[in-house]
Amino acid sequence: MEAVTYSLYGSDAKGTDKYYEDIERFTDEVIRRLEKEPAVSQFSSYAAIRHSDSGDPLVHGLEFLMLGVLWISYGSRAAFIHKYGGKLLAGVYGWKTRGDRIRAIIERTKGTLNPFLLRGPQQVEPKVSMNRFADLIGWLQATGEFEQESRRMSEWLVFLKSRSREDGKRKLSQAVTFGKWFEARSREVLGRHTANVELYIDKNNQRLKWKENMIFCTRGRAEYHLNMVGAEIMNRAFREKFLNTEQKRVLLPICMREKGEAGCRAVESEHGYVCRSCSKDCQVKIISDLGKKHDFQVFMIPHASTAFGRQSIQPGKVGIVGVACILNLVSGGYQAKRLGYEPQCVLLNYSGCIKHWHETGVVTDIDLSRLLNRIQVGTTG
Known part of the structure; x- marks a missing residue:
């Protein structure tokens, strides 16, 4: 790419x-x-x-x-x-x-x-x-x-x-x-x-x-x-508290989805959009399947400003892995922490959303092994 x-x-x-x-x-x-x-x-x-x-x-x-x-x-x-x-x-x-x-x-x-x-x-x-x-x-x-x-x-x-x-x-x-x-x-x-x-x-x-x-x-x-560098520092600083949370969530940007011929059929929920597995090659679908296997929730977020909602939660209860392009990483980590979440982050491998970077938009992706490392599960088994 x-x-x-x-x-x-x-x-x-x-x-x-x-x-x-x-x-x-x-x-x-x-x-x-x-x-x-x-x-x-x-x-x-x-x-x-x-x-x-x-x-x-x-x-x-x-x-x-x-x-x-x-x-x-x-x-x-x-x-x-x-x-x-x-x-x-x-x-x-x-x-x-x-x-x-x-x-x-x-x-x-x-x-x-x-x-x-x-x-x-x-x-x-x-x-x-x-x-x-x-x-x-x-x-x-x-x-x-x-x-x-x-x-x-x-x-x-x-x-x-x-x-x-x-x-x-x-x-x-x-x-x-x-x-x-x-x-x-x-x-x-x-x-x-x-x-x-x-x-x-x-x-x-x-x-x-x-x-x-x-x-x-x-x-x-x-x-x-x-x-x-800020993402790496935050991942190190917040790592232990993230691992000790009761619930893990992965927040994916909407630019990662493969729309396919019929378009994306994700459904809206309280915390974001949930994948309906409409495209077998879509990395959102692959990550959602990994979430079911390894007990973490996966949501797509249409806009960075709505990623965590406006309400604070009980500190230490929910760990968030935010997936984002580089310029959103540090601000997202601070926002999550301020609202009571324990954050980790994974970088998109490149930028490509239609809102900011590309006239027609390109599907973005991540290194799956890095995501699973943040969640602390293996890549197989």
Whole structure:
């Protein structure tokens, strides 16, 4: 399959083993460097005092990295909208989960606003300051694409402001420096898997100008690499609690289904669409059969915003394996965790949905052995 933006197959299409070897080694390298950053351990101590659940230090390290990457990617756009304007727009976009008609109205509004409020020209990287960091968080909220990330960045802003002015600014600068190292190093290690990102953006720039998904679809390679590493870190951090849950669910994107001549006959349920086995070659059908065999539930989700519903559940009861394209991984993990689920994730081998990436849509797939490894069952027997 030719990559639209990314491909876990790289250039040889012989399998995904090389990608998973690359990401495991590189994540180890990132973690070793993060362990030497005093801001990470200090934030973990601060979180332990501020919250009853302090979170995982591995994830705090991911957030330090995220801070740097997002600053480099969008810091120069932060001045285009005030932080309170960002909160207002984020609240409007939150209505997307309330039904298809409301979602359609919100998306049209978002497409109209994007070029004027959000897509300022990329300029020289701004001078590091707390005020600009607060503006960046407002911009992230205003896009409607970084709800979970902006929540975590807001916690970091409070932490940095709790330090002396000099120390807070120094830690912010250290995160930006770390982000610059990551941007260069991740391209060396993971760049073979994201070689088409810039080509896709250049080819589709004008088409996307008035689309509600403009910001999402024009995100750069560093953000793909951030989500790759972020998914690996989250899988490690949340693994034990996931395995101890009473119930396991696998959430598949709708772009994985093979429609066949008669079309997909999946039926809607409380948690998503359930496969009716209408196509023997459909990977959704294959995974659903594995679920019956190994005691996990499988649901198709038509839209990322509806993946977990809006209601929290009892923590520790349900483990979720979310299957998604790269740019949805970290935000999905945070959202699941915030609602009480214990998440793991598996990457789509490539992107291809008709909503974001491909004019007619292509059927996507995953490495089944990676899914079964997340569930902790064998591939045979």
